Structures are given as structure tokens and as C-alpha cells.
Amino acid sequence: MPKNKACNDEFIQRVGREGSRLLKGNVLILLCVFLIFFAAGCSGPNPAEEDSPPENQPKSASINIVISSLGMTFPAGMDENDNPYLNYIEERTGLEIGVNLPPPEVYNEKLDVIMSSGNLPDMLHTYEPVWFDNYVKQKAFMPLDELIDKYGPHLREKIPPEVWDRVRYDGKIYAVPSLNEVTGAELMYARKDWLDRLGLKPPETLEEYYEVIRAFTLDDPDGNGLQDTIGLTLTSKLGRSSPFFGAFGTQRNMWFERDGQLVNGNILPETKETLAFFAKLYQENLLDREFPLNLQNNLFEKIENGTVGLFSAAWYDTRGPIAANMNKDPEAEWIPLPYPTGPSGFKGVEGKDIIRGYNVIPASSENAAEVIKMLDFIASDYKTLKLGFENEIWKWEDGEIVTDFTLHDKHLYRGIYQSLVDVPDELLFKERLDSLGDFNLYNNLQMINHHIIPNAFYGVPTPAMTKYNNKLKNLEDVFTKIIMGLEPLDAFDDYVKTWKEEGGDEITKEVNEWYAKP
Structure with missing residues (x-):
């Protein structure tokens, strides 16, 4: 480690969180000159930092990703492309990340528009298994096995084999899955x-x-x-x-x-x-x-x-x-x-499915390796991205996590990035929930866990699901009409008949073929 790395790192981190996007071009050159003089006044290395990831790596590539805002908002002066947590990811990976957040109310529709536009990003995140299945079968996505083996050691380590099996087609992995932290809601x-x-x-x-x-x-x-x-x-x-x-x-x-x-x-x-x-x-x-x-x-x-x-x-x-x-x-x-x-x-x-979302890379992407590096870093740094910056949003006191609620709530948007690869850490789970205050959060989840259906x-979605899912979903409007008295209760019987005729029987046949397999 360079003699004054600890001091330099502290300064760089502070600068990076407040304005990493300024560290470009000539400004970066001037800053480097300043750091040389700054280093002269600092003390020697901090042994505790010997194994910490490198910070402010030179930008190696730019990637563009399409993800959901999850209904989150940003503090004044920040947005999806300029905030301390995205800047932190960029600093630690050496990537320039362009983020596109379609409105959550029409998120799925926007993904379809993007896929048909011919102007594809390097990564999209979807929550719909049928959507994922549909485009995999159109060969719209890149197989990821070799990239994950080379650039995704934390992904391999933290995502269970049975979950990887859920995103395989013809033996190849076509998505990096994000896991559900809870079994029900x-x-x-x-x-x-x-x-x-x-x-x-x-x-x-x-x-x-x-x-x-x-x-x-x-x-x-x-x-x-x-x-x-x-x-x-x-x-x-x-x-x-x-x-x-x-x-x-x-x-x-x-x-x-x-x-x-x-x-x-x-x-x-x-x-x-x-x-x-x-x-x-x-x-x-x-x-x-x-x-x-x-x-x-x-x-x-x-x-x-x-x-x-x-x-x-x-x-x-x-x-x-x-x-x-x-x-x-x-x-x-x-x-x-x-x-x-x-x-x-x-x-x-x-009960919730174990898979919360799917990160897919269009087959045309030239930056697939960089996408996997980004996702692997998110998986590796669960604590920081989930809880927030240590000693800023939270800290350890007497063996317990103590949270600054105001800062925690102000920076909830960090979940937009962290949830791309949610790989729950059981050791931190209860401590994190308890640190958020006396809101019964852990007990709520325990009650849910004991009553999951x-x-x-x-x-994986069957071919008929991909073909008929949207049509069958629209038929469910009759449920609300029955409750409101706009349709009689017996309209449910007509719904069942239509559901079966409009693809439901075909889906049921395929589901039972899956169920019959050893």
C-alpha cells in the first residue's frame, strides 16, 4: 500500500460522494496534482484498510441500464444518475453507469417498447418471469455462463444452485436473478x-x-x-x-x-x-x-x-x-x-417466489462483462448498499446497529441499485430490522413465515403462459365487477369457462406435465 493511501482514500471518498462526476478530464488532472501535495501532510497507512476494495478506479467503460425506481424519490439536487450510492458503485467498479428509470406505473410496457426499438441498453431488469421467458425464446438475450464464471465469483457464491436452475434454458444461464428477502408480504x-x-x-x-x-x-x-x-x-x-x-x-x-x-x-x-x-x-x-x-x-x-x-x-x-x-x-x-x-x-x-427479479443482457451488448462486474460488486457489498454508509447512516454501538433514521429515510433510493441483486444476509437481517426502531418488523415477518400458502x-413459464398470460390477466377485471355488484356472482362461472377456452386449459396441461416429471 502506498504510504499515504489511508489519508488519500478518506479525502477521495468524501469528494466522490459529494461530486464524483466532477472528477473528469482536466479537473481530474488538477485534482491528482492537489492530492500529491495533500498526501505530504498525512500519516502512514491504516492496516485495517489493506483488504478494502480499490476506490476511484479509472473508468474502464460506460454501460447503460434500465431498472425500476421502485416508487423511490431522490433528495433535492440528486437523481438516478447522480447520487452518493450510484457514485460509490462507479468508484468501486471503475464504470460509468447510465441509468434509465421508466415510470413504475407503465414499467412493463416501457420494457417492451425498448426491446422493439432497436436501440438497446446493456442491461434490463424485469420482475415478470413470463416477460423474461418470452424474450429468451426469441434469442433476445445473451447466455451468461462464461461471463459469470470469469467476472461473477460473488454471484456464484451467494445465489443458490437451485435458483440458477430457474434461469437456465437448454443448459445456459440467461439472467442474473435477484432473490426475495421475505417469503410473504x-x-x-x-x-x-x-x-x-x-x-x-x-x-x-x-x-x-x-x-x-x-x-x-x-x-x-x-x-x-x-x-x-x-x-x-x-x-x-x-x-x-x-x-x-x-x-x-x-x-x-x-x-x-x-x-x-x-x-x-x-x-x-x-x-x-x-x-x-x-x-x-x-x-x-x-x-x-x-x-x-x-x-x-x-x-x-x-x-x-x-x-x-x-x-x-x-x-x-x-x-x-x-x-x-x-x-x-x-x-x-x-x-x-x-x-x-x-x-x-x-x-x-x-407466498412469494424465491426470485424477485431478473437482470438480462441483450444479445447485442458490447459491454456484457462490465454489467456482470457491476452486478457482482452489488452482490459483494450487500451491507453498504442495504444499510447505507457505515458511520454515516448507521454504526455499531455495544454490538448493535444504531441507525440515523433521518438519513436512512433520505437515502432509501439506494434500494433501487441494491435490489438488482438482492442476496439476503441472514446474519444482518434481524439486526438491520431491529435497528430501524420499535416497529415489530422482524416479528411481522415471523408471523408471515408461519402462515405461508x-x-x-x-x-419456468410454460409456452402457453407466454402466449396467453396477458389475455387471461385482463379477464380478472370481472372479480372487481362482481364485488361491486356490476356483475352477478354467477359471472364467475362464465369467467372460468372463458379462462379455460382462452388458453387456461392449455396452460394447465403444461403445468401438470411439469408436475408429473420426477
Whole structure:
């Protein structure tokens, strides 16, 4: 190590985080001259830094990537191409990275537009296995085995073999997968102060849930003398509804074994029963009338403002809208509820696939090696990109992680880059969640983990899925219409018939061929 490397590194890192994009051309030359003089006043090397990755490597190539913003925003003066965390990745890899963030609301559509444009980036990230499968079969992507073997040691080490098998076609790897950190997302939460005010116990059965929803709507649970509360809310396309489908032993768009064969949950009689339950709530004005239009922001606003007292929360909502409501209303108290148990004793929540997303490299890319180097670095530096810069956003105190919440929240956008290759570290998992405050995050996930309803099909998308998926997805609009009373409940039977005729039977045949293989 050069004698004054420790001091130089400290200075370079500070400069890099605040304005790495200035270190170009003549400015870089002048800065290097300055560093020579600066080094003269610094002390000797720091042995602790001997094994640290090199910083501010000379830029070796420029790559362009298309990724999702995940709904994140950037602090003033920063954007997706200029912020401390992207600059950090660039410094450590020696790459110049151009980032394109299509709007999340039309992300999948934009990926299709890009793929047909003829002007392809060096990497795209998708969350849709059917989209990935479709373009792999069109030979639109590059096989990655040799590149991963040469430039991706951390990818090989941290991504399990069975996950690599999920992205192989004809024996070749066509994507670097990102893993799901959690096995599921939703669990029920309710206002305990409302339950106490109305003399109600936390509900367990679906019948008890109905009574609490009714009381939260009609019995003035907030005590303001007005009928202005909502018993239950959902989001558009039946978001935040998984525990209720679980009460009937089903989930949408998942596969279940019935009499030795796999059947899609969308066409099971139990799904019709779930829709009937929601339709009853809606007819009695116990379900949010605006749910078909609710986006996540609408849901959060209603919870924060004290309009809603019971809903299916994401595991992290205790740190989001629930915490915001308690800050706004000191009397508000929220508690997790048991999952609703249905008439046949079922309960549970949708399980998430182990693969969260797919990083693919178009066959025309001339910078594939650099893309793999970038992804490998992200996999190697999980702690920094997941938690933020040590001793800035977080630090160790008495063996525990202590987080600066203000800075943590300000720089949440780092997840845009980190999640490209999420390779969860179990050793840090609980410590990280506990460091975020007393929001029950780890316990929320434990409750979810104990009530997962797994998907019986976990193979690569079948040819019929690729062919019919979008058409069948559009048919699901009838679910909302049934709940709102715009269609009778028996319209579900027509949906099942159409689903089968419009490709569902073909998909089911292929899924069961997969299921029958040893």
C-alpha cells in the first residue's frame, strides 16, 4: 500500500460522494496534482484498510441500464444518475453507469417498447418471469455462463444452485436473478383503541372479522359522532386481499393440488366464495367504496388520517402509514391480528417466489462483462448498499446497529441499485430490522413465515403462459365487477369457462406435465 493511501482514500471518498462526476478530464488532472501535495501532510497507512476494495478506479467503460425506481424519490439536487450510492458503485467498479428509470406505473410496457426499438441498453431488469421467458425464446438475450464464471465469483457464491436452475434454458444461464428477502408480504393489523372503545376482542374467525368490520364502519369507533370511518379497505385489482382469499384456502394466480392434479387458484370454487364475501361487504357499505381506484398512496393517506382501522398491511407498514397515524393521533394503537380463519378452517397468506427479479443482457451488448462486474460488486457489498454508509447512516454501538433514521429515510433510493441483486444476509437481517426502531418488523415477518400458502408450480413459464398470460390477466377485471355488484356472482362461472377456452386449459396441461416429471 502506498504510504499515504489511508489519508488519500478518506479525502477521495468524501469528494466522490459529494461530486464524483466532477472528477473528469482536466479537473481530474488538477485534482491528482492537489492530492500529491495533500498526501505530504498525512500519516502512514491504516492496516485495517489493506483488504478494502480499490476506490476511484479509472473508468474502464460506460454501460447503460434500465431498472425500476421502485416508487423511490431522490433528495433535492440528486437523481438516478447522480447520487452518493450510484457514485460509490462507479468508484468501486471503475464504470460509468447510465441509468434509465421508466415510470413504475407503465414499467412493463416501457420494457417492451425498448426491446422493439432497436436501440438497446446493456442491461434490463424485469420482475415478470413470463416477460423474461418470452424474450429468451426469441434469442433476445445473451447466455451468461462464461461471463459469470470469469467476472461473477460473488454471484456464484451467494445465489443458490437451485435458483440458477430457474434461469437456465437448454443448459445456459440467461439472467442474473435477484432473490426475495421475505417469503410473504401481508398480515392483518387493526386499531386496538377502536376495538377497546367498542368492547370488541381481536377477531380470529372470518365471522368475527365481519363483525369488527361492521362495527368499525357503523358504530363510530373514533368517537367523533360522525359516520366517517371505513371498516375495510383494499387497493385496485384486489390488492391487500390475500389473507381473505387464504381464509377460503385459495390465492389468486397460484397453483394448488387437487386430486393429484394442479389447478389454478383463479378458477377454484373457493375463489368464488371469497368474492361473495367481499360482495356482501360492499353491498352493506362495509368495504371502501373507492377501493377499485385506490393506489398505495391513497391507502396510506386513509390510514394516516384515521379513516381506516383494519386492513391487510405489508410487513413494513408499521414503520410507514401505521406509524404516521400514531404520530398524528396519540390515542391510536395498532396491533397485529391472527389471520382470518375461514368456514373450513383455512387461513394463510400468499407466498412469494424465491426470485424477485431478473437482470438480462441483450444479445447485442458490447459491454456484457462490465454489467456482470457491476452486478457482482452489488452482490459483494450487500451491507453498504442495504444499510447505507457505515458511520454515516448507521454504526455499531455495544454490538448493535444504531441507525440515523433521518438519513436512512433520505437515502432509501439506494434500494433501487441494491435490489438488482438482492442476496439476503441472514446474519444482518434481524439486526438491520431491529435497528430501524420499535416497529415489530422482524416479528411481522415471523408471523408471515408461519402462515405461508406456497405455490405448487415453481417451474419456468410454460409456452402457453407466454402466449396467453396477458389475455387471461385482463379477464380478472370481472372479480372487481362482481364485488361491486356490476356483475352477478354467477359471472364467475362464465369467467372460468372463458379462462379455460382462452388458453387456461392449455396452460394447465403444461403445468401438470411439469408436475408429473420426477
